[in-house]
Amino acid sequence: MATGRTHRPATRSRGIPEATVARLPLYLRALTALSERSVPTVSSEELAAAAGVNSAKLRKDFSYLGSYGTRGVGYDVEYLVYQISRELGLTQDWPVVIVGIGNLGAALANYGGFASRGFRVAALIDADPAMAGKPVAGIPVQHTDELEQIIGDNGVSIGVIATPAGAAQQVCDRLVAAGVTSILNFAPTVLTVPDGVDVRKVDLSIELQILAFHEQRKAGEETGQVGPEAMEGPEDTAPASPARPTATATDRKGPDGDVPAVMPA
Numbered sequence: 001m002a003t004g005r006t007h008r009p010a011t012r013s014r015g016i017p018e019a020t021v022a023r024l025p026l027y028l029r030a031l032t033a034l035s036e037r038s039v040p041t042v043s044s045e046e047l048a049a050a051a052g053v054n055s056a057k058l059r060k061d062f063s064y065l066g067s068y069g070t071r072g073v074g075y076d077v078e079y080l081v082y083q084i085s086r087e088l089g090l091t092q093d094w095p096v097v098i099v100g101i102g103n104l105g106a107a108l109a110n111y112g113g114f115a116s117r118g119f120r121v122a123a124l125i126d127a128d129p130a131m132a133g134k135p136v137a138g139i140p141v142q143h144t145d146e147l148e149q150i151i152g153d154n155g156v157s158i159g160v161i162a163t164p165a166g167a168a169q170q171v172c173d174r175l176v177a178a179g180v181t182s183i184l185n186f187a188p189t190v191l192t193v194p195d196g197v198d199v200r201k202v203d204l205s206i207e208l209q210i211l212a213f214h215e216q217r218k219a220g221e222e223t224g225q226v227g228p229e230a231m232e233g234p235e236d237t238a239p240a241s242p243a244r245p246t247a248t249a250t251d252r253k254g255p256d257g258d259v260p261a262v263m264p265a
């Protein structure tokens, strides 16, 4: 059984704050779209709007990368794509295993966006013996008995858990013992991991609950019924909008120090 949990400093050793790291994928997504349209340069304002981030924050974030843009020209799109990809470690191939190949695991396995971002699905693992050998997204499912062997053979450091909640901790422990040091957890449970292991969790129902909160607030504003929380100031009363995220992943740390992986779009 794993003991301890992940504790990451707010600033990484190379001096890039976690909040900046959490925004880099948003910039990369916006920049990739520009690159696909062969747009050579972009201003901080344009890129900030496309990424849904405040432009002053964007300039500050890019200063950590040593990227300041050129006055009157803006940022070189291709170079920024390269710089951010390098910073995020995406210039190398990352083998990933998915454990739990039910509805969600199969959908993740079929998602083409992993491969295009440098994440190769090295193996699909499930505890159901009836699934062993059956192809999902062209990859034969392997039984959990082989988990340790698969991790070792493929040098896997990132594991995705899509099992029922009751199995997730045990799966996590086995992944970590086999050498996995980063876990993306879709199961609705809090995982305990040793120091040095990063856990990010994705829970779409939590995101929906946050949207429901804002919907309720907007409805209250329309009818003039403003709740006590709306008296706390403009920062707290503004509804979530794509152009103005209300929280970054690192702002919403879970009780165990793991971090929701879904960012405001």
Ligand SMILES: NC(=O)c1ccc[n+]([C@@H]2O[C@H](COP(=O)([O-])OP(=O)(O)OC[C@H]3O[C@@H](n4cnc5c(N)ncnc54)[C@H](O)[C@@H]3O)[C@@H](O)[C@H]2O)c1
Pocket (backbone or CB within 6 Å): 099, 100, 101, 102, 103, 104, 105, 125, 126, 127, 128, 144, 162, 163, 164, 165, 167, 170, 171, 185, 186, 187, 188, 202, 203, 204, 205
């Ligand atoms: N985070 C989200 O937004 C989100 C969305 C949907 C589902 N979920 C969660 O994802 C998980 C999977 O959901 P689903 O609908 O795909 O369920 P599912 O029942 O279709 O699939 C679960 C799979 O896990 C396998 N499994 C069970 N125990 C295992 C173990 N110890 N080792 C390996 N495999 C094991 C089962 O054989 C099955 O194939 C659930 O925990 C669910 O709550 C999360």
